[in-house]
Amino acid sequence: DAKTTQPTSMDCAEGRAANLPCNHSTISGNEYVYWYRQIHSQGPQYIIHGLKNNETNEMASLIITEDRKSSTLILPHATLRDTAVYYCIVSVEYGNKLVFGAGTILRVKS
Amino acid sequence: SAVISQKPSRDICQRGTSLTIQCQVDSQVTMMFWYRQQPGQSLTLIATANQGSEATYESGFVIDKFPISRPNLTFSTLTVSNMSPEDSSIYLCSVGDPSGLAEGGSYNEQFFGPGTRLTVL
Numbered sequence: 001d002a003k004t005t006q007p008t009s010m011d012c013a014e015g016r017a018a019n020l021p022c023n024h025s026t027i028s029g030n031e032y033v034y035w036y037r038q039i040h041s042q043g044p045q046y047i048i049h050g051l052k053n054n055e056t057n058e059m060a061s062l063i064i065t066e067d068r069k070s071s072t073l074i075l076p077h078a079t080l081r082d083t084a085v086y087y088c089i090v091s092v093e094y095g096n097k098l099v100f101g102a103g104t105i106l107r108v109k110s
Numbered sequence: 111s112a113v114i115s116q117k118p119s120r121d122i123c124q125r126g127t128s129l130t131i132q133c134q135v136d137s138q139v140t141m142m143f144w145y146r147q148q149p150g151q152s153l154t155l156i157a158t159a160n161q162g163s164e165a166t167y168e169s170g171f172v173i174d175k176f177p178i179s180r181p182n183l184t185f186s187t188l189t190v191s192n193m194s195p196e197d198s199s200i201y202l203c204s205v206g207d208p209s210g211l212a213e214g215g216s217y218n219e220q221f222f223g224p225g226t227r228l229t230v231l
Contacts, residue, residue: 034219043114043202043222044153087152097143097168098220100153 004088009105012082018075020104022088025069030092033064035073037084038103044087047073078108112137112205114223122229123193130189131226133203138183141206143220144176148199156201159186193230200225 005023012018024033034049048055048062050071055062061074075082087103113136123129133142142159156176157165165178179187190197204222 036220043204043225044220046219046221049219085152097155097158099155100145102152 004090004101006086006088006101006104008102009107011107011109012075012078014080014108014110015077018073018078018082018106018108020073020075020086020088020106021070022073023070024088024090027068027090028092031090032092033062033068033071034089034091034098035060035062036087036089036098036100037082038087039081039084044100047086078106080108080110082106083108112139112221114203114205114221116201116203116223116226118226119224120227120229122231125194125230127193128189128191129193129228130187131201131203131228133186133188133223135184135205139205140183142180142186143204143206144178144186144188145202145204145222146199147202147225153202156188190228193228195230198228198230200227202226 032049032051035047036044037047038044048057048060050062050064052064052068062071064071085103085105087100089098091098115134117132121129144156145153146156147153155168156171157167157178159165159178159180161180161183175191177189188201202222202225204220206220
């Protein structure tokens with residue numbers, strides 16, 4: 001699986017958009033970009049995933065660059081409850097393990 | 111989605127003993143995984159639990175230390191054997207949700223249990 005690079009931590013004001021970047025320059029053609037988050041003392045939670053097109057769901061948007069070497073997770077209106085560690089993971093779609101990196105600690109502040 | 115429960119939620123154990131952690135899912139799932147999260151660290155995959163066959167272990171993890179059972183499509187156990195303080199971690203199970211495929215999802219849309227917090231003295 002391709003390796004990902006994320007900033008160690010980020011701060012965001014409550015109500016503003018949180019933009020979390022991820023670099024995955026060695027991504028293969030059949031690998032997807034997945035985002036999970038882990039709120040303190042809980043198991044990780046799936047957020048969104050995509051292959052090459054931008055994706056949006058009720059939680060977030062995922063913007064993948066045309067060369068697929070980087071992506072950005074966007075939380076459009078961050079709340080205090082979005083404070084968590086956010087993991088960007090690259091993996092093939094079916095039956096493959098998830099390799100968690102260090103992730104980005106997002107702190108949403110009022 | 112899938113709802114996952116783990117037992118126990120936490121335990122304090124003496125070194126040299128063993129603890130079996132249970133993972134129960136509310137629906138049949140093909141793939142179940144066991145992870146370890148050491149204090150202040152990210153998650154590390156221990157093994158993939160396959161129904162009807164032996165578990166597949168990641169590098170650095172062996173069956174004698176972490177035996178796994180997968181008797182059916184809704185249940186798995188992980189045993190932490192001959193524990194030492196270095197085994198103090200949160201142990202989490204996760205599942206790949208086949209129903210996600212029907213909804214345009216994928217096996218890698220994994221759902222995680224709440225974890226078992228293990229402290230070894």
